[in-house]
Amino acid sequence: MEKTTFWQILESAKQAAQGDQQLQEQVLISSLEKLEPEQIIGFECILREYLIEADHYNIQAAQKIIDGYVSDDPYLYFRCWLIGQGEAVVAQALANPDSLANIVEDPYQDFEELLYVATKAFEKHAGREEDDETFPRAVALERGLDYNTGSETKGEDWTENQLPKMLPKLWKKFGPI
Template sequence: MCHILSYFGAQALYVGTMDKKEFWQLIEDAKTAAHGDQQQQEATLISQLAQLEPEQIIGFECRLREYLLEADHFHIMAAQKIIDGYVSDDPYLYFRCWLIGQGEAVFTNALQNADSLTNVMDEGYQAFEELLYVATKAFEQRTGKTEEDDTFPRNVASARGLNYDFGAETKGEDWTESQLPKLLPKLWRKFGVA
């Protein structure tokens, strides 16, 4: 949960978490409006978030980070390895952003069984790095601030310990490349090297 005590000027504000339903509704609405155009999905999310109160934008950032951490699982990493042919820190993070950007059903199904991604994947790289910055851009629009300080969503979320870059521990059991065909057989059949 992201219950935050942050400071806007001299006034301390208690910032509650954005509930899961509201977070996923924003993601789904932007995805639907974008018709498969990721740049449009990003722009729609920024526009939607900029209409909210700054505290809600921070709540979105916190919820996003919670889901990025939740998706940090060796099976998700294995899926990315099969699809892209390699795994490294940044692409793995951007792949998890893409996964969140697909909406709640795809995200939840993938966490339960990463092989379910076979049904939503096409050839090509799956990444949505821009999702990491939508709250910051919306916050800038909403508050008029251009210099990032401790009140910005990314900084508030980091101060609350929601770090997807540092100290996060990947969940589940690690794998070797030779295990991938049996670990995720559907994805392997679709994307794996024969």
């Protein structure tokens, strides 16, 4: 799968869902299940590449300000949410995480379900539910795309007292009073 196709599928689902993440998940699964198995696997691999790319201290700082805390799972689900917003939002956030102040309305943005759409689509396409080495997650891990332990957070770590100056728009919108 080409990255342009990946983004087209994501953005089409986002438009169709109009902010309803459950619907976005279902549209993604429906779109992916119509593809060939290798394309579904490609979607999973590209998703993982972007999850790894978005593993940056600046993105983590944005989540800290928005949610008030950071821990492993919510940070992963926040990056899923970010990717679910589409290519332009991801590119802008990677270049300047403070740009999220223009997009995020409420705290606790997550889209954990994005982690499972390729597997669910593969199950439907293959007509089986028993995960094995041919399923997208297993193939992606075999290719070294592990968003949990396969990479280190990029960039420079921060302390809480740096956040107001580091991301002033997000701090103004979500920081403590």
